[in-house]
Amino acid sequence: MTTTPLERVHTNPATRARTRERIGLITEAARRAGSYAANAAHRPVFPSPDAVAALDAFRTGLPEHGREPHELLAELDAFGSPATTVVNDGRYFGFVTGGTEPAAQAAAILAGAWDQNAGGGSPVASVLDAVTCSWVVDALHLPPTAIAAFNGGATVANLTGIIAGRDALLARAGWSVAERGIQGAPALRVIVGEEVHASALKALRLAGFGEAQIERVPTDATGAIDADAFPADTDALTLVLLQAGNVNTGASDPFSAIIPGVRDRGGWVHVDGAFGLWAAASPALRHQVSGVELADSWATDAHKWLSVPYDSGIVIVRAREDLHRAMAGDAPYITFAADAPMNKGIQISQRARGIETWAALAALGRDGLAALIERTCSQARRMADALAAGGAEVLAPVQLNQVLVAFGDEESTLATIAALEADGTAWAGTTVWKGRRAMRVSVSDAATTADDVDAAVAAMLRCWAGLRG
Template sequence: MSLSPLDRVRTNPSSRTRRRERISLLTEASRRAASYVANVPDRPVYPTPASVAALEHFRTAFPDGPREGRDVLGDLDRYGSPATAVVNDGRYFGFVTGGTDPAAGAAAVLAGAWDQNAGPKSPVSDVLDQVTCAWVVEALGLPRTAVASFNGGATVANLTGVITARDALYERLGWNVATRGLAGAPRLRVIVGDEVHLSAMKALRLAGFGEDQIERVPTDSDGAVRADAFPSDTDDHTLVLLQAGNVNTGASDPFAQIIPGVRERGGWVHVDGAFGLWAAASPTLKHLVAGVELADSWATDAHKWLSVPYDSGIVIVRDGADLARAMNAEAAYLPTDTTAQMNRGIQVSQRARAIETWAMLATHGRSGLADLIDRHCALARRCAAALRAGGATILAPVVLNQVLVQFGDEAQTAATIGAVEAEGTCWAGPTVWQGTRAMRISVSDAATTQDDIDASVEAMLRVWSGVRETSGQSVEQRAHHATEISLSRA
């Protein structure tokens, strides 16, 4: 009996060999990944100079021929793993980038094996995307009719929202961007706060808005837009960008005082809420973003406070027809359904990002998500209180998960930030807040505990004490002291 063509494919020795090789590599990668996670408690949070220097191993000429996949994987682990920042073990406080949620990380492994292109069509991706988008809208307390879409991060989400706003405003003015383009279009007025995030400004520039047509509204001492300074003469030519969660302080703009008037006069309000928008998912914190649900569009990240793998942004638009108008693309070989993922965002081909967020939300549920957010904010308050008790200056009220701290004067603060990185217990980066140099501590890793906070604060204060002791020394003496700290971690 002869085999069918499909049976011949299934039983072909070379096909079997390829599958065995793939399984072997996946198994080896999982083993090395598990070993990495098991060993991170014994590593400094930021890699040592020696580990960074060892990355030179990768700077080679393009290979002439193939290598074994296991050897390549071994190089990645041997030289790459030691040169990573440990972001998922509780003491990394940089950039609101929490370590990957265990369920989301595991789902990413499975999703990688699935290898789905979510843009045009994938049944499993489509269903999980629909469910997850609905969960996100519900968790954030936004209108149930709103349409969400996953993309490459808050910058892309902001860009998608801004383009959608631009095209919707023009459509209302009788100018169809899809047919007429932007040349000669009516001028739009853009209003932002003085503390607008760079991702929102980048989105505006990419959408064709220049600095000369952007108006800035003064902010208060916490970094929120002052409602009393907001223009009262907005109209149907106006695009307003507000913020949920100032990148330095966590403060949000006064949405309830600004949004209704802008929308009543025909304008569009977009909210950049990369991490701060998730305060809406906490019954105890949602008052901090009261009125945010009144906006026309929103941008946020799943790879920040939800701790799913990079990259995973989300744009949400009140009226799905506005999103479809801006993002829909047509070709004979592509889906015509405006709800398809490729027709709700900038990308056509794209990975199935919703899978990891579905796993995280399915694992935590509504109460678990709220508890996670509440716990991080409580830990941030604990951190600020301990630093203040140790003599450091907290520069702004801790309203969410951000702590702004200064160690003595600006020179001591800069030196302390560098010395904390070298010491290795934790990592927190520098910032400038209203003209003052500071350390910014972002508590957003699900693994962070009170013990992690206490150990990190103890290290910061101890390092600061060392900085004060060496402040009168020469440059050479301070350099020697810094080298000693680095060598002690190596």
């Protein structure tokens, strides 16, 4: 047989058998995934106690001998699939978690077979990462000169933006973190709102800022910073964290009233926009984040409102030199471009997250993305109106896609949430808002329909009524 230099002909029977086995496993996994999706509507949104208990099948010691892969896949499906929370079928309303856009899910399956390291060295991963990063900046109406990078989620994106801001402020003050570290560096002032998200606080701690260094600004009835209470004496050593999309209400801080003064005085503004930043992609809702484009850095998630598979965070920095200063690495065997993903984030080796977001944005287009954001916000208003009509108390005006509702006192609200979980029709979590326990409903799944909203409301009111007898 004549072969070209690029052809790899496997004559070894064992090699050919391994290839057939791999193809068979991938095909079977895709078949089982399709079956899972087809049957999702027939499962409770939250798994039953029996399904959770059956997970004990996995609690074994490390086997002495390997097992047959098809058998393992069948076991994962038999015990794992029933114990999942069904997030892709329109009635999951927890944790601002979107479902999975079909094109993104399909791309994830193919990308899993590719198994590319986006840190560098993969042409397809590099190209799709670069294209998708530019699309994200464009879709969010951020400065066209800004540079974006994928990472593991909003916590990592916040950390990356905060480190970029920290190092930029210190560099302007004549201090190089790369050369001298942060011990002994000029002290930075950190300002956040009272409603700052836990992920941003965790990122601040990881970046070296303790609680004693953090100043909190009062917020209004929606959870947005009170602009009149914001300090007017910030300076060139001030790091400000603002928020696009309060996790309870969806409200955003008054960017136009705060950011210009901070930046004019030399400070750095980072925006935690895990889900709320996507409001900028909607012509009808963009006013809610007006002025957000004036910041120095931003963090968001593709695995929330954009509905790509976990995990997929995105950091965006206005000036590429500020991101490179903080994140670029070097080694004699690495010859990747300056804008390679490894030089824009904390990780060197990393999965090619941009592939799934490319598929989602390509499938939706600019108009489809806007329609997704607007439709889910409309559904949130529909849910709030129906719950209020049913006698429940909506605790804050609906700003975007978040609904805060109480069913009487704290005990009754918690019992209603537990009853809804057991009912299985829908799922929503709990939170505390202004000292009150509440149900928090996040409408983030592209699969959610008006019928799903109505069914969820009916289940919530039915569970509440059942408690009252």
